[in-house]
Amino acid sequence: MWFLGFVILLIKLAAVLGALVLLAVYLVWIERRLLAKFETRLGPNRAGWHGALQPFADGVKILLKEDLIPEGADRFIFMMAPAVVATSALLLFVVVPFGEGFTLWGRRVPMLFTDLNVGLLYVVAISTVAVYGVVLAGWSSNSLYSLLGGIRGAAQMISYELSLGLSLAPVVMMAGSFSLVDIVDAQAAYPFILVQPVGFLIFLVSTMAEAHRLPFDIPEAENELMGGYHTEYSGMRFGLFFVGEYVNMLVLGSLAAVFFLGGWRGPLLPGVVWFVLKVLIVPFLLIWSRAALPRPRYDQLMAFGWKCLIPVALVNIIATGGLMLLFG
Amino acid sequence: MTRNKPNIWKYSLSAVKGIYDAYAVSMINFLRKPVTEEYPEYKRPLPERSRGRIILTRDPDGDERCVACYLCSAVCPTSCISMESAEREEDGRRFAIWFRINFARCIYCGQCEEACPTLAIQLTPDYEFCQYEVLDFVYEKEDLLVDHGGRHPDYNFYRHAGVTEKGDKGAHPDEEEPVNLKSNMP
Numbered sequence A: 001m002w003f004l005g006f007v008i009l010l011i012k013l014a015a016v017l018g019a020l021v022l023l024a025v026y027l028v029w030i031e032r033r034l035l036a037k038f039e040t041r042l043g044p045n046r047a048g049w050h051g052a053l054q055p056f057a058d059g060v061k062i063l064l065k066e067d068l069i070p071e072g073a074d075r076f077i078f079m080m081a082p083a084v085v086a087t088s089a090l091l092l093f094v095v096v097p098f099g100e101g102f103t104l105w106g107r108r109v110p111m112l113f114t115d116l117n118v119g120l121l122y123v124v125a126i127s128t129v130a131v132y133g134v135v136l137a138g139w140s141s142n143s144l145y146s147l148l149g150g151i152r153g154a155a156q157m158i159s160y161e162l163s164l165g166l167s168l169a170p171v172v173m174m175a176g177s178f179s180l181v182d183i184v185d186a187q188a189a190y191p192f193i194l195v196q197p198v199g200f201l202i203f204l205v206s207t208m209a210e211a212h213r214l215p216f217d218i219p220e221a222e223n224e225l226m227g228g229y230h231t232e233y234s235g236m237r238f239g240l241f242f243v244g245e246y247v248n249m250l251v252l253g254s255l256a257a258v259f260f261l262g263g264w265r266g267p268l269l270p271g272v273v274w275f276v277l278k279v280l281i282v283p284f285l286l287i288w289s290r291a292a293l294p295r296p297r298y299d300q301l302m303a304f305g306w307k308c309l310i311p312v313a314l315v316n317i318i319a320t321g322g323l324m325l326l327f328g
Numbered sequence B: 001m002t003r004n005k006p007n008i009w010k011y012s013l014s015a016v017k018g019i020y021d022a023y024a025v026s027m028i029n030f031l032r033k034p035v036t037e038e039y040p041e042y043k044r045p046l047p048e049r050s051r052g053r054i055i056l057t058r059d060p061d062g063d064e065r066c067v068a069c070y071l072c073s074a075v076c077p078t079s080c081i082s083m084e085s086a087e088r089e090e091d092g093r094r095f096a097i098w099f100r101i102n103f104a105r106c107i108y109c110g111q112c113e114e115a116c117p118t119l120a121i122q123l124t125p126d127y128e129f130c131q132y133e134v135l136d137f138v139y140e141k142e143d144l145l146v147d148h149g150g151r152h153p154d155y156n157f158y159r160h161a162g163v164t165e166k167g168d169k170g171a172h173p174d175e176e177e178p179v180n181l182k183s184n185m186p
Ligand code: SF4
Pocket: B072, B075, B076, B077, B078, B079, B080, B081, B101, B105, B106, B107, B108, B109, B110, B111, B112, B113
């Protein structure tokens, strides 16, 4: 019966990949509509019902564009870099439990791909790989703007990776496990956001920096760098960066859901629905921030990361440990 | 270092307040009704004097106002007006045999309307005359000429200018009676 398990795995993979990419593509439309609402505009509402076909129109447009490779670019790296961004975002989802699991033909079908016992470390490790996409894209484009964007991206993502990891340490301490399934199970009584509000805030800010979204979109700062590391990209390769960025938003949203909001747990509705709802909270906050906040200067960004977020995260870890010793 | 150190607490507080205000303001805007006007469904009524498609008007008697003086053509910054003048057989009145405006070049500045002594050329609020072919933007006299007076329905250049082509001396609006040379009464 190994065969059946294989088929189920394939179906699951296809379904989740499809759902993730579709949701990411729709997130572009949702973002444009929401951003417009924040600016008392309407946003794209022409293609289809309230503009619901806009992602497909954009997709067709972007597919028909010429795929330019600038002169002097390192062709192979230039062509591979978008794939690194998109793949690392998708790979993160492997360890995320997105539902309760059910029984099919006498087999237990868990709603996740693999329950790594070091799942959280895997998440932190893979999300760092995305830096390579940004750096290599900036380096291989043979353009000053791209290079500056790539360097900024590297510095920013490495610094904020640190506070991201540190903000998750208290979660591990409270759950007593690195496995994402165990972390969700540990939140059966209450979600960790109630006891770790500071951790959640640090996680959220680091998330913005990780996804290099405004106000932390220093690597692609349109006003100064024309688009940063993806200045030279066109056509579907640019589309891949774009989809990667939005998949990244979703994955970071699902991580927030798993680590702080109780994962798929929730009353009444089935687990998957709760999970999707919780996943969408972080993208909404990211879009809201994009509408609200200006972009900080590069040195301010680094100063904030190293002198504010990381010390606060460390204090948070110590405080959590102390309280757990006292009461636990 | 003699520089004053900023008060860290005041500094942080103002930072937090700034961020909070930004989020609050954008949320207030989020809940407001969008101000966008959706164009093909809703067409904003334009003011009467807005500058759009150009017309050539007629005077109250139904004659063409344009006297083919070339003033509009001379003043036009994009040189998009051209015409050829002629005189009418019966009374020698000048008119344009052909009159052409290339709307693909017109910038709707309204200079031609300012320059025109007879109020013949006028800009109208109509702006919806897009074409797919650039040559379709070349409007001939038949396309430009309308049979009304535009914004100045009562104006007749020849009467106001006191030219005797129509009516006798003293018959024009705002004209004084001709001086009677045979009388010395004031
Ligand atoms: S509006 Fe300006 S550009 Fe257009 S025809 Fe008149 S003078 Fe020329």
